[in-house]
Amino acid sequence: MPYEHAMMLAGILFFLGLAGVLIRRDAIFVLLSLEIMLNAAGFALVVAGAQWHAADGQAMFLFILAVAAAEVSIGLALVLWLFHWHRSVDIDRASSMRG
Amino acid sequence: MTFAFYLAGAIAIASTSLAITRLNAVHALLHLVVSFLSVALILLLLGAPFAAAFEVIIYAGAIMVLFAFVVMMLGPAQKAASEERRWLALRAWLGPALLAAVLVAELIYVVHAAPGKATQVAGITPHQIAVFLLGPYILGVELVSLVLLLGLVGAFHLAYQLGKRERSLRRGVQP
Amino acid sequence: MLQVLWLIPVLPLAGFLLLAVAGKRLDARVVSALGTGSVGLSTIASLLVGAAFISTPPAGFLYTQRLWTWFVVGNFAPAFGLSVDGLSLVMILVVGIVGFLILLYSIGFMAGDEGFSRFFAYMNLFVGSMLILLLADNLLFLYLGWEGVGLCSYLLIGFWYREADARKAAIKAFVVTRVGDAAFAVGLFMLAHTFGTLQIQEVAQKAAGTWAVGSLSAQAAAALLLGGAVGKSAQLPLQTWLPDAMAGPTPVSALIHAATMVTAGVYLIARMNALFLLAPQVRFIVALVGAVTLLVAGASALAQKDIKRVLAYSTMSQIGYMFLALGVGAWSAAIFHFMTHACFKALLFLSAGVVIQALDNEHDIFMMGGLRRVLPLAFWTFLIGAASLSALPIVTAGFYSKDMILLRVWASPEGGIWLWTAGLVGAFLTSLYAFRVVFVAFFGPVKRQVKSRPGLPMKIPLIVLSVFSIGAGFIELPRTLGHVTLFSDLVEKALPAARETIASLLTEGALQGIVSLASLIAVLAVGLYYLGPAASARRARSRAASAVERFWYSGWGFDWLYRNVFVKPFVNAARLDEADVIDLPYRGIARIMEWGRIALVLTQSGKVRWYVMGATIGAAIFLLVAVFA
Numbered sequence: 001m002p003y004e005h006a007m008m009l010a011g012i013l014f015f016l017g018l019a020g021v022l023i024r025r026d027a028i029f030v031l032l033s034l035e036i037m038l039n040a041a042g043f044a045l046v047v048a049g050a051q052w053h054a055a056d057g058q059a060m061f062l063f064i065l066a067v068a069a070a071e072v073s074i075g076l077a078l079v080l081w082l083f084h085w086h087r088s089v090d091i092d093r094a095s096s097m098r099g
Numbered sequence: 100m101t102f103a104f105y106l107a108g109a110i111a112i113a114s115t116s117l118a119i120t121r122l123n124a125v126h127a128l129l130h131l132v133v134s135f136l137s138v139a140l141i142l143l144l145l146g147a148p149f150a151a152a153f154e155v156i157i158y159a160g161a162i163m164v165l166f167a168f169v170v171m172m173l174g175p176a177q178k179a180a181s182e183e184r185r186w187l188a189l190r191a192w193l194g195p196a197l198l199a200a201v202l203v204a205e206l207i208y209v210v211h212a213a214p215g216k217a218t219q220v221a222g223i224t225p226h227q228i229a230v231f232l233l234g235p236y237i238l239g240v241e242l243v244s245l246v247l248l249l250g251l252v253g254a255f256h257l258a259y260q261l262g263k264r265e266r267s268l269r270r271g272v273q274p
Numbered sequence: 275m276l277q278v279l280w281l282i283p284v285l286p287l288a289g290f291l292l293l294a295v296a297g298k299r300l301d302a303r304v305v306s307a308l309g310t311g312s313v314g315l316s317t318i319a320s321l322l323v324g325a326a327f328i329s330t331p332p333a334g335f336l337y338t339q340r341l342w343t344w345f346v347v348g349n350f351a352p353a354f355g356l357s358v359d360g361l362s363l364v365m366i367l368v369v370g371i372v373g374f375l376i377l378l379y380s381i382g383f384m385a386g387d388e389g390f391s392r393f394f395a396y397m398n399l400f401v402g403s404m405l406i407l408l409l410a411d412n413l414l415f416l417y418l419g420w421e422g423v424g425l426c427s428y429l430l431i432g433f434w435y436r437e438a439d440a441r442k443a444a445i446k447a448f449v450v451t452r453v454g455d456a457a458f459a460v461g462l463f464m465l466a467h468t469f470g471t472l473q474i475q476e477v478a479q480k481a482a483g484t485w486a487v488g489s490l491s492a493q494a495a496a497a498l499l500l501g502g503a504v505g506k507s508a509q510l511p512l513q514t515w516l517p518d519a520m521a522g523p524t525p526v527s528a529l530i531h532a533a534t535m536v537t538a539g540v541y542l543i544a545r546m547n548a549l550f551l552l553a554p555q556v557r558f559i560v561a562l563v564g565a566v567t568l569l570v571a572g573a574s575a576l577a578q579k580d581i582k583r584v585l586a587y588s589t590m591s592q593i594g595y596m597f598l599a600l601g602v603g604a605w606s607a608a609i610f611h612f613m614t615h616a617c618f619k620a621l622l623f624l625s626a627g628v629v630i631q632a633l634d635n636e637h638d639i640f641m642m643g644g645l646r647r648v649l650p651l652a653f654w655t656f657l658i659g660a661a662s663l664s665a666l667p668i669v670t671a672g673f674y675s676k677d678m679i680l681l682r683v684w685a686s687p688e689g690g691i692w693l694w695t696a697g698l699v700g701a702f703l704t705s706l707y708a709f710r711v712v713f714v715a716f717f718g719p720v721k722r723q724v725k726s727r728p729g730l731p732m733k734i735p736l737i738v739l740s741v742f743s744i745g746a747g748f749i750e751l752p753r754t755l756g757h758v759t760l761f762s763d764l765v766e767k768a769l770p771a772a773r774e775t776i777a778s779l780l781t782e783g784a785l786q787g788i789v790s791l792a793s794l795i796a797v798l799a800v801g802l803y804y805l806g807p808a809a810s811a812r813r814a815r816s817r818a819a820s821a822v823e824r825f826w827y828s829g830w831g832f833d834w835l836y837r838n839v840f841v842k843p844f845v846n847a848a849r850l851d852e853a854d855v856i857d858l859p860y861r862g863i864a865r866i867m868e869w870g871r872i873a874l875v876l877t878q879s880g881k882v883r884w885y886v887m888g889a890t891i892g893a894a895i896f897l898l899v900a901v902f903a
Binding site: 002005006008009011012013015016017018019020022023024026028029031032033035036039043046047049050053054055056057058059061062063065066067068069070071072073074076077078079080081083084089 | 101104108115124127141142147150157165173207231239243244254257258265
Binding site for chain 3: 201202208
């Protein structure tokens, strides 16, 4: 079982998600990319757990999953608020904390 | 076995790349579901059926569905906005893409440099996970349930306030 | 009973604290009661201490009460200590009684003023500081009281701070006395450095033991202390602040600038008599300063139109008499004159205040007239005060004290005929200017209508002070008239007695006669001038003034001199740095910080993706460093 390759896969997925966060301006897409990152991180943890044949990896994966779920629900509610205030989903509009 | 792994891996990478580059949010969502399914397959191949099941049920099944709801709600406004932004994104693409590439290269180098162990795959059963969760990780479990509760309450509060505002705006009253 | 000594300064200070904190919220009657009552109780304490002191005098006629140690630096440990002897007893009684009466008067005079409670607070602080000054047993504590009265003088001269004149006068007073205070401080440093202590008794003993009579150190120390006294007592050359200080309310002029603060210098010299006895040249300068000041001020008073300025120059002149007495060694005569002067000068100021208020803030005597018919109380009290000031013979207190001074000046080896003549001329001038005001303001046709009349709080002090102005002198009668020495007996326990007296009673009587005659002739002359034929022209307000008159009016040109020698060069030099070059480096630092801020602000775009980009770059660099370095 090529555990190193599995790790690399996790890494590639993570950085794809990061790229998505940096490139896309649509708030939904940013959240989506964040989910990709979280998923990749969890995946890496399970791979590590499997490599050492320990159940810890999957337990941590579960925690990450739960946190991601909570984060998504609040994040989407915030996207709705963003839409309410600025009538668009461009997250660059929400920059009144500048200066 | 390993061929399945590489195939699933390729699909995961491809579908994720597609997901982040689509114009239409619903298309992106669908691609992402494919990506999650392939990751679930890999998890299964790694001998973690519990994790694979969760990946499918929660990630692909719940979180993506939630996204789908919101996308449907925002609908037309989102579509119009995303088209104009696409032209801008092309120019801004290069920097982030380069950055991500650099990071990937580093990761590959790191992982490859350390000697790996290719051991026999022995699955970890849900029973073992359960024992673990309710044993050493019990505190984590409780905290996570608290986080979920907070997420629930927070999302509800935000949405409720939003609803109130929009209703009063529609009636013409100042919120 | 002597243990209540500490209450004497503490009660007015407590009154000050209460009024400062809560004065604005209290009713006017409460403020009046508090402000006057604290000083009243303090005076009662002084009387109790005095009674105990006289009936059962303590050892050495000196009672000390050490409150606590102020600070300890090496061997130098000054304390908050109070001591009372004959000298300070007389002075605290005068300050207390006159202060109480003036505060009582202020209840009527300052009624309705928006700063009513502030006034009483400041006056209480003043009385407390003055009492500290008088009762302090070491020079540092005395200096504390000294500065305290200086502060209160500033606060009270500038009491009506919305008037530009008051503000300027307050600053002028403070700055000019500061020059004297600086000299005083240097003198204190010198004494502390040489003797390691500032306890008055110890300094006196050590100085007598260490320094020879006429030695340079003694001269220097005495001269520096004299500098301080000259500033505070408004003698030449630091006298320019006193006439302008009349911008303050009349009770302030009465208390601070007539009866008490300006006599602090006299007290200082009298208290440090041991030091001055070691410096005969400085004593001569004291007498000279006194003599010159009394003449200059007397002439200036003759040319003034503002009733309060006449009285201010008069104060200057009378303190000149006190300095003259101190200079020739007539220590108790100086204190006696202080006592009588406090009574009649306060009386004069208070009745002038009645006139000023009655005529709706009119100060010019040539705008007044015939007031003896419309303001009889003010007339009689002012007349009594003027008579006492002019030292009209036998019936006034001023006669006995001025007479005592002049006799001692004649008899003393440091005195002599020239100083005595100066005193004689001064007495003549005094009668002239005092009765000039009486005849111009109170006689003749009425020129302005009376707007208001004084109430009871203003009348009582006038009557009491009139009684004192007549009767206070009877405790010390010269040999020709009965030889009562109650006052000298008390005071000369603390001060050295006059050494020589005039040999024959005949000479003494003749000298007294000449001085009395001079005063009476002056009264007659002024009366003829202003009440006789062609008087109305002389009483007209807009007479052209001769050059001499203008010179005397300006106080002999001292203001002009100081302005051109000190003020203008300093202001011009300050103008060179108008752009405040010294501040440049600090402003430069602030500007650089501002540029840094402007630069850094650009990194805060408010956009989430920007921040994530920043984190990513940081992570990339960090990993590069961690992996490859």
